[in-house]
Amino acid sequence: MFRTSHLLLKLFLTALVAGGLFLIYLDAKITSTFIDKMWEIPAKVYARPLELFAGARVGAEELAYELEVLGYRKVTATRGPGQVARNRDRFEIYTRGFDFPGERESARRVLVELSGGKVSRISAGSKTLDLMRLDPVQIGGIYPSHGEDRVLVKLEDVPQTLRNGLLAVEDHRFYEHMGFSFTGIARAAFSNLRSGQVVAGGSTITQQLVKNYYLTPERTFVRKITEVLMAVLLELHYDKDQILESYINEIYLGQDGPRAVHGFALAARHYFDTPLDQLNLSQQALLIGMIKGPSLYNPVRNPERARERRDVVLAEMSKREVISPEHAKIATAMPLGLNSQRSIRDSFPAYLELVRRQLRLEYRDEDLTTLGLSIFTAFDPLLQRQAERSTTTVMEQLNPKGELESAMVVTRFDSGEVAALVGGRRVRYAGFNRALDARRPAGSLLKPAVYLTALERPRQYTLATPVQDTPVKVSGPGGQEWEPSNFDHKVHGDVLLYSALANSYNLATARLGMDLGLDAVVDMLHRLGIEGYIPEVPALTLGAGEYSPMDITAMYQTIAAGGFRMPLRSIRDIVDANGSPLKRYPLEYERTVSLQAMHLLHFALRAVVREGTGRGVYRYLPADFEVAGKTGTTNDGRDSWFAGFSGDLLAVTWLGRDDNGVTGLTGSTGALKVWAHFMAQASHRSLGYRMPDGIQTQWIDDQSGYLTGKGCPNARMLPFITGSEPRQSTNCSARQTGIKDWFQSLFGREH
Amino acid sequence: MSYFAGTIARGCVLLLLLSSSACSIYSAPASKPAPVSKPPVVAPAPVPQPPVTRPPDSPSTKAWQPLVDKARQATARGDYEQALAVLERAQRIDPDSAEIYLEMARTHQARGDSAQARVTAERGMLYCSGRSQCDALRAFIR
Numbered sequence: 001m002f003r004t005s006h007l008l009l010k011l012f013l014t015a016l017v018a019g020g021l022f023l024i025y026l027d028a029k030i031t032s033t034f035i036d037k038m039w040e041i042p043a044k045v046y047a048r049p050l051e052l053f054a055g056a057r058v059g060a061e062e063l064a065y066e067l068e069v070l071g072y073r074k075v076t077a078t079r080g081p082g083q084v085a086r087n088r089d090r091f092e093i094y095t096r097g098f099d100f101p102g103e104r105e106s107a108r109r110v111l112v113e114l115s116g117g118k119v120s121r122i123s124a125g126s127k128t129l130d131l132m133r134l135d136p137v138q139i140g141g142i143y144p145s146h147g148e149d150r151v152l153v154k155l156e157d158v159p160q161t162l163r164n165g166l167l168a169v170e171d172h173r174f175y176e177h178m179g180f181s182f183t184g185i186a187r188a189a190f191s192n193l194r195s196g197q198v199v200a201g202g203s204t205i206t207q208q209l210v211k212n213y214y215l216t217p218e219r220t221f222v223r224k225i226t227e228v229l230m231a232v233l234l235e236l237h238y239d240k241d242q243i244l245e246s247y248i249n250e251i252y253l254g255q256d257g258p259r260a261v262h263g264f265a266l267a268a269r270h271y272f273d274t275p276l277d278q279l280n281l282s283q284q285a286l287l288i289g290m291i292k293g294p295s296l297y298n299p300v301r302n303p304e305r306a307r308e309r310r311d312v313v314l315a316e317m318s319k320r321e322v323i324s325p326e327h328a329k330i331a332t333a334m335p336l337g338l339n340s341q342r343s344i345r346d347s348f349p350a351y352l353e354l355v356r357r358q359l360r361l362e363y364r365d366e367d368l369t370t371l372g373l374s375i376f377t378a379f380d381p382l383l384q385r386q387a388e389r390s391t392t393t394v395m396e397q398l399n400p401k402g403e404l405e406s407a408m409v410v411t412r413f414d415s416g417e418v419a420a421l422v423g424g425r426r427v428r429y430a431g432f433n434r435a436l437d438a439r440r441p442a443g444s445l446l447k448p449a450v451y452l453t454a455l456e457r458p459r460q461y462t463l464a465t466p467v468q469d470t471p472v473k474v475s476g477p478g479g480q481e482w483e484p485s486n487f488d489h490k491v492h493g494d495v496l497l498y499s500a501l502a503n504s505y506n507l508a509t510a511r512l513g514m515d516l517g518l519d520a521v522v523d524m525l526h527r528l529g530i531e532g533y534i535p536e537v538p539a540l541t542l543g544a545g546e547y548s549p550m551d552i553t554a555m556y557q558t559i560a561a562g563g564f565r566m567p568l569r570s571i572r573d574i575v576d577a578n579g580s581p582l583k584r585y586p587l588e589y590e591r592t593v594s595l596q597a598m599h600l601l602h603f604a605l606r607a608v609v610r611e612g613t614g615r616g617v618y619r620y621l622p623a624d625f626e627v628a629g630k631t632g633t634t635n636d637g638r639d640s641w642f643a644g645f646s647g648d649l650l651a652v653t654w655l656g657r658d659d660n661g662v663t664g665l666t667g668s669t670g671a672l673k674v675w676a677h678f679m680a681q682a683s684h685r686s687l688g689y690r691m692p693d694g695i696q697t698q699w700i701d702d703q704s705g706y707l708t709g710k711g712c713p714n715a716r717m718l719p720f721i722t723g724s725e726p727r728q729s730t731n732c733s734a735r736q737t738g739i740k741d742w743f744q745s746l747f748g749r750e751h
Numbered sequence: 752m753s754y755f756a757g758t759i760a761r762g763c764v765l766l767l768l769l770s771s772s773a774c775s776i777y778s779a780p781a782s783k784p785a786p787v788s789k790p791p792v793v794a795p796a797p798v799p800q801p802p803v804t805r806p807p808d809s810p811s812t813k814a815w816q817p818l819v820d821k822a823r824q825a826t827a828r829g830d831y832e833q834a835l836a837v838l839e840r841a842q843r844i845d846p847d848s849a850e851i852y853l854e855m856a857r858t859h860q861a862r863g864d865s866a867q868a869r870v871t872a873e874r875g876m877l878y879c880s881g882r883s884q885c886d887a888l889r890a891f892i893r
Contacts (some may be wrong), residue, residue, distance in 0.1 A: 051844055053814030102833055131814045131844070414846035415839065564874050573836075584832065587839050589870045595877075648846065688847070690877050 026226070027233050029214065034238065034246070041152060041372030041577060042143045045355055046136040047379040048419075048572075049100070052112055053131045056119040057684040060089050062382050063114065067093065069137050069381055071273040071339070080278075081107040089114040098135035101376065101573040101581045105133055139379055140346045142356060144369035147258050152372070153265040153276055155245040161323060162264065162276075162284040163244070168320040169288050169313055171205040175240055179206040179231035206231040209247045253287060254294040257346065261294075271299060273339035281323060281331035285313040299336050307336060349430035350423030351379050354550075354570045357436070362583075372577030377570050378417035383410055383649075383682055387420040388427045390678035395425050398655070398670060404663060406655045406674065407434035409553040410682075413650040415587055416557055416566035432658070439546035440639045440656060443632030443667065444504045444613075446543045448559060448601055449524045450513045451501045455597040456524075457516075458724035463498040463600050464705040469508035474538040482538045484510050487633070487666075496705050498604040498718065502612030504631060506542055513541030527592040529554035529565050543632060552643055553652045559605070560628075560645035562692075563598035564589045595692045596721045602628055603719050603743070606687075609644070610742040616668050617644070620676035626687040626746070627679060631667030638662060640670030647685030651675055689746040696722050701730050709734030717744055815841035819854050831862035849879035849888060856891045865891075 050066050052058065058066075064086065072084040078094035085092040090113050097107030110132060113121045122129040141149055155163070167174050173181060181204050203211065210230040215223055234243060252260060253267040261270050264287055268276040272283050279287075289309035290297045299306035311332050318328035346352070355377055359368055367373070387408050395406055408422040423433035432438075454461035469492040474482045484506045486492070492505055500508035513521050518536045525534050531554070535545050550568070558565040566589050574583045605628035608614040613631045621627065629644020640655040640663060653671040656663060663670065700718045701708040707729035708715045715732075818841040825834035835858055842851045852875025859868035872891035879885040 051840075053844065055814065056844075102836060130817055412843070412846070415843060417843075562874065562877050564870065584836055586835060587842070588867060589874055591870050591873060595873070685847075692877065 023229065023233070026230050027237075030230060030233050031237055034213070034234070040144075040148070040150075040370040042141040042149050043359075043368045043371065043373040043375055044138050045140045045142065045352060045375045045377060045379075047139050047377060047381050049098070049105075049133040049136040050382075051131065051133050052119055052122055053129075054119055054121055057117060058114065058119055059117045060091075060114050063091060063112065065385065066134065066137075066381065067091070070096075070135060073273075078109055082274075093134075095132075096135045098133075099579050100133075101575050101584070105135070136376065137381055138345055139348055139377070139381070140352045141259070142359070142365075142368040142375075143259060144365075147260045148262050149259045149266060150249060150261075150263040151265040151269060152249050153245075153263065155241055155248065157277055158248055158264065159277055159279065159284065161281060161317070162279065162288070163248075164320075164322040165284060165288050165313065165317045166248070166291075167205070167244075168322050169316050170208070170291060172320060174205050174244070177204055177206075179233075179235035180204055180228045185228075203227070204231065205247050206234055206243055209243060209250060210234060212250050212252065251291055252294055253290050254298050259346065271338055280334065280337065281314070281327060282310065282334040283337055285317065285331060286310045286336065289313040299338055303336060303338075310336075347428055348379070348384060348421075349428070350433050350435055351377075351384070351418075351421045351570070353423070353430075353433050354418060354421055354436060355379075358569075358571055373582065374575040374579075375571060376573040376575070378412070378415075378419055378572055379570070380419040384420040386682040387422050387651075387678055390674050390681065391422050391425065391427065394674045394677050395655075398665070398673070403657060403661075404655055404665075405434060405438075405658055406653065406671075407438060407549045408651060408653045408674065408678070409435050409549050410678075411553060411557055411568060411650045412648060413557055413560035413645055414648075416561070416569055417572075418553075418568055418570045419649075434654065435549045437548060438654065438656070439548055440654070441545060441634045442543040442547045442552060443634040443639060443641055444506075444509075444543060445547075445552055445555075445630055445632035445641050445643055446525065446540065446545075447501060447504065447509050448605065448630060449528060449555070450509055450516065450521055450541050451497065451604060452528075452559075452593060452597055452601050453516045453520045453524045454497065454512055455600045455721075456594050458597070458721040461497060462720055462724050462726070463496065463603060463718045464700045464702075464720075464726055465497045466494040466705050467497050467500050467508045467512055469493060469495050469500060469505045470511075472507055472511050472514070474510070474514060476538060484539070484542055496700075496702060498600075498607055499612075499702070501604045502607035502610075504608075504613045510538065510541050514538060524593075525555065527565070528558045529592075543634065549652050549654045552641070552654075553650065556643040556645065556650055556652060558592065559598065559601065560650040561589075562602075563591055563593035563595050565592045566590065596694050599692055599695055600719055600721065605630060605644070606743070613668055614642070614644070614672060616672050617676040617679070620673075620680040622680075624686070624745075625683075626689070627683075628687060629672075629675070631672055633666040633668075636662045637665050637670075640665040640672075641667050642671035642675040644675060644679075645687065646679055646683040647687045649679065649683045649685075651678055653678075691719065694722050695719050696725065698725050699734070700726065701732075704728075704730065706730050708732050711735035711737035716741055813845075815844045815848070815851065818844075819851065822854060822858065826858050826861055831858055834858045847878050849875045849884050851875075852878065853884070853888055856888065860891065 067084050072082055072093065075083045075085050078085050078092050081094050081096045083094045090111065092109065092111050094109045095107050098105050108124055110122055110124045110129060112119060122132060143149055184204065207227050210227050214230060215227060249263040252262055254261045256270060261267050265276045267287050268274055268279050272279060286299055286306060289306065289312065292309065296302065297306045297309045314328045314331050317323045318325050355375060359375065387410055391406050391408060395404065398404065406422065406425050409418060410420040411418050421435050423435045471491060472484065476482050486506050487504070491507065495505065495508060518538065518540060521540060522534045522536050530547065530551050532551060534540065537544055554568055557568060566587065569585050571585050573581060576582050606626065609617050609627055609629055614629050617627060617629065627644055627646045629642060632641030638656055638660055643652040653674045655665060655670040697717050697719050699708050699710050699715045700706065701712065701714045702716045703714050705726055707726050709732050711734055712730060712732035818837050822834040822837040825837065835855065838851060838855045838858065845851065852871055856868045856872040856875065859871055868891050872888040875888045876885065879888050
């Protein structure tokens with residue numbers, strides 16, 4: 001008897017110690033993580049804000065699209081932020097205002113008038129505005145693996161009716177109990193007994209919070225005890241308002257694809273596209289009702305059930321005197337008021353991946369998913385839309401079956417900002433991002449580096465230097481022989497240097513590259529911005545190696561910018577959760593190539609589209625719209641490339657198959673079409689002609705490369721680095737002629 | 752490293768030098784230009800110089816002027832980061848404005864980064880018009 005009671009005492013004491021230790025463990029868990037947990041906010045990624053000013057190139061349809069993806073509500077007269085009233089080309093916009101890094105753009109009502117695809121006037125009241133920007137579209141977030149997203153709100157900013165309604169429905173004795181409710185548990189236990197299984201929780205708000213924060217969702221007795229213990233501990237450490245605030249920010253309110261909607265503030269934006277403090281009673285009740293079953297009462301999927309549940313909540317709110325019966329009646333009669341706008345959030349996986357990679361160079365994943373950073377990018381929704389449209393349209397024509405893939409990178413080359421990115425033909429799909437990760441030979445896209453290397457040696461090479469397009473054989477390592485041929489399998493003899501590039505002659509380029517030295521060509525490619533491995537082999541002159549569309553973009557970015565290299569940027573600024581600037585990615589130039597040589601290369605790249613392999617672009621572009629570019633095709637048409645620029649945009653397009661199969665396309669018959677289709681719609685600025693210091697133009701006989709007179713046979717004007725002009729000349733003297741080629745017509749249309 | 756920029760002080764001249772040769776088309780010899788290897792006896796007709804005009808679709812009004820003013824204020828109080836951020840915004844609005852490049856170059860200079868000042872001015876030279884503007888940019892390159 002004594003031994004038994006002794007054993008029982010021992011067991012009891014052991015249980016007591018174990019229970020005590022367990023309590024200490026739970027307490028430590030709560031105090032160490034509760035406050036931190038409250039602040040786990042995924043980084044938000046924003047597009048560029050749309051700048052509006054008189055003269056800005058924005059069409060009415062484009063402005064309407066921008067406002068739509070921003071979620072501006074279409075009304076007949078604007079009464080509050082986030083509304084737009086449109087009358088053809090006149091947009092009355094009540095802006096939301098936005099805290100930009102270092103500056104606030106305040107909410108205001110403005111009238112934006114458009115005419116001929118441009119902003120003609122912006123006014124606020126009677127005052128004309130010089131410049132304004134809309135709030136930027138949030139294009140995504142950097143979510144943790146569990147996908148939780150939330151917008152934080154302070155308790156004092158939560159509408160009183162929402163707060164009281166929440167308590168009325170979920171826990172009307174919240175301010176009285178100690179974390180759990182005997183009556184609630186008793187009631188739950190009774191119904192569980194009756195049904196023979198655990199069906200009801202009877203949880204207080206504190207218990208629900210503990211459950212969401214720390215515990216797994218299964219319903220067991222031990223878990224329930226732990227929940228109650230932790231709830232009591234939580235109440236001991238924190239006051240009621242802190243707990244309620246955490247609950248309001250924590251509660252799970254539905255799923256949006258991979259993103260889990262947490263907290264009332266985010267739910268308000270997600271379901272109604274309205275800030276929490278502007279929700280009407282019906283909307284508040286709808287959200288409160290969703291707590292019971294976020295999926296079951298999801299108003300998007302189950303509007304009828306959601307409505308019934310909302311009405312139950314409204315009745316309860318009225319019963320507990322949170323609202324008057326009249327207000328409840330009015331709210332019950334209201335429609336659900338769901339957000340009908342299309343959201344573009346998380347629909348640009350390719351660009352977001354670029355942003356993420358840039359971020360990961362400096363930030364840990366954990367920081368990105370918890371610190372509530374705001375990431376301001378250069379992403380341009382209007383350019384992205386056009387890039388996707390052009391890709392889809394042209395790909396449908398070229399390859400309706402769909403095994404052909406594509407990628408595209410668009411930059412604003414003056415700043416080096418990546419404005420749009422297409423990672424594959426199915427633009428909404430995450431996955432293999434061909435713009436960043438497809439590594440392919442570049443074909444003739446590398447040729448400009450060969451010619452640029454030559455043009456940097458003006459004593460030896462000019463645009464008018466004859467080069468030999470004749471068979472060439474090079475022995476490589478291991479006794480292998482490399483013997484390229486032209487695309488047309490012809491030999492063209494002596495051709496002027498610019499013409500060899502314009503027509504993309506392989507033999508002439510291979511010879512030129514070998515004469516210059518492969519090391520010089522490799523060096524030039526590095527100077528132009530290609531950072532990875534470049535094989536120093538003869539076939540490099542014709543594009544050997546593995547390059548992603550992004551690598552090629554870096555190279556052509558330097559060319560388009562006139563010989564100035566700058567990092568390709570997707571991020572402009574990073575701001576912390578308190579709105580303080582953390583980091584800015586500044587514009588920095590580095591001049592890596594002779595300006596004059598680059599100017600000559602521009603001439604040759606213009607010749608590509610005017611008289612060479614890229615002529616097809618003018619099936620899409622107006623004849624007087626100046627662009628420059630280069631086609632690229634690899635063996636058997638496995639890759640079809642085009643890279644080129646206008647006065648404002650650089651775009652690189654690639655088409656090919658993921659299995660590296662034959663496409664039957666060349667650069668001109670494939671990628672060029674996507675490029676030109678895009679440029680014709682998206683580019684607003686023709687490529688200007690600006691001669692740097694140290695360049696002169698001369699009339700040249702384009703057969704011999706000799707100086708000749710204006711109007712002489714075969715005469716054409718070419719630019720030269722001063723002092724490098726040909727010394728030989730024809731015996732023809734200048735004469736009057738009315739005929740002008742594309743290059744001459746750049747020289748003023750005053751003639 | 753500017754290969755020729757220093758040697759030729761030729762501004763980006765707005766003026767278009769029209770061809771002054773008034774030879775009639777009828778007085779020209781027949782079209783068989785025999786190449787000759789001696790230096791040219793007859794200098795080729797003067798070739799037109801390119802006009803440096805702003806593209807017709809660039810913003811006519813200086814929407815960015817308030818930004819440049821704001822940047823100057825930031826520079827004056829030593830906040831170069833803010834000044835450059837504002838100037839970059841201005842440049843995005845009007846990428847062809849040499850005036851913005853000039854202001855950027857000045858700001859880089861003010862914060863002691865003469866290399867960035869120089870290269871920014873050099874890039875701005877591609878867009879300058881008028882002697883005074885081009886010279887102001889050129890001053891950073893010398």
